[in-house]
Amino acid sequence: MSIYNIDVQTISGETKSLSDYKGKVLLIVNTASACGLTPHYxxxxxxxxxxxxxxxxxxxxxxxxxxxxEPGTNEEIQSFCDLNYNVTFPLFAKVDVKGENAHPLFTYLLTHTPEPYRTGEIEWNFVKFLVDASGKVIKQYSASTEPTAIAADIVAILA
Known part of the structure; x- marks a missing residue:
């Protein structure tokens, strides 16, 4: 199995295959609109x-x-992100990231993050996963890791 075999729902409700992102470096994040870390947007x-x-x-x-x-509907989440952070990156339908109903994407990310970056859990909102252009999970970053702190790792695998 590869990350590209996983389907997700866009925030507008369409099914999308992650295979659409083959060849791209991905930064995958679980988000929330009413969190102390929401400015990470x-x-x-x-x-x-x-x-x-x-x-x-x-x-x-x-x-x-x-x-x-993140109590809102997908429409409310989209509106919040547009109005407050001018988000133009893809947003997806609300998901569970842990527990028995965890979305397969997050189960995959947790089990395919290499040591020493694997924590085996998503501790809070805004945990970030960096995936290279071939679909390999490179690193997991804690919720408190500022997005700017990831820039050097992104540049290194974009090269």
């Missing part, structure tokens, strides 16, 4: 704008499993 958007032309795609997956900090 700004840094994620900045990374996307800075490196999109070189092959980076940020993928945001809203999740309401941490403190109920």
């Amino acid at each position: 700004k840094g994620l958007q900045s990374l996307y704008e800075q490196y999109q032309d070189k092959g980076l795609v940020v993928l945001g997956f809203p999740c309401n499993q941490f403190g109920g900090q």
